[in-house]
Amino acid sequence: MIPISLFHNLSYPRNAILVTSEDPGGRANAMAAAWHSPLSVRPPLYGVAISPKRATYEFIRRSGKFGINFLPFELVESLHTCGRISFREVGEEKLKRARLTPVRGEFGVYLIEEAYASFECYLVRVVEVGDHDWFVGEVKSVRGELRGNILDLGRVRPTLYMGEDHYITADPSSLRKGSIR
Template structure:
């Protein structure tokens, strides 16, 4: 199999395209982020990486809090809009027609249309070059009751999660397996009894 060598770069795709909300000095803003993910399970920690020239950078740095709002197919246009317009000039909630609600633990807004709102408190800011990483502890999660199943499972896949890859937005496809399915023992089928009642 022939392969071409490229210069070093970020080729870890796809990624979640999320809208991060923040508040500082009475002003609220939304920034679209693709550089985000899980750092640790216990304690639950996540991160976002932000360019220092972005309007939300100083807001998050000053407040030490933010909310990661997961996005869906229905939020594609708003997600893109909030990534290409600056909160210095406009009210993104208003322009993107998003509903603002209050977080439960942090002092920041959440996007009501998002199926999952992950409230975060900054633990450390790491300068990396083009971006600064905000390492944060997850302090609360709000989920949409419409996607809760009877057994208490949250069916995130039913929200049509939005992902980002090489400058494009995509919806997720069909389920191919579950964690550990490749080594899980197959259940033996019960043979018919054959006995007459």
């Protein structure tokens, strides 16, 4: 039997994303997150679980906004850097080290230029949960492309987290359309 503390490793693979935010001086930050989800279409809501230990936690609570950014698998090292170094240690050098470019979206939220999809969110609620809290944001703008309303796996390779610093991507040849028998 595995220890209960490892239950989440059995929930992987999960999309690993970057949550963007800014410090009180307007300097951009990004942290990796694997615990996140769409929550509602009307109104459009997105949630992410963030530990109070993260600089991002404080920045989003103060500014009331955050970005959700999906990085291609080619940039997995950039994502990993944002998941293992804190803004508290290196300040705005963090994004430079990760070789990522912060850009402000139309609603003033920092996003990552290299992302294949991104959302600007305004914070609507923080739900206290446990050692992570659940940040609920209203999606104000969306960037990205779909083909037949789904992600075009011929053009983008999503970054999936397996836990314990391991990553994979989706195999486009495994794509199946569901049918009811």
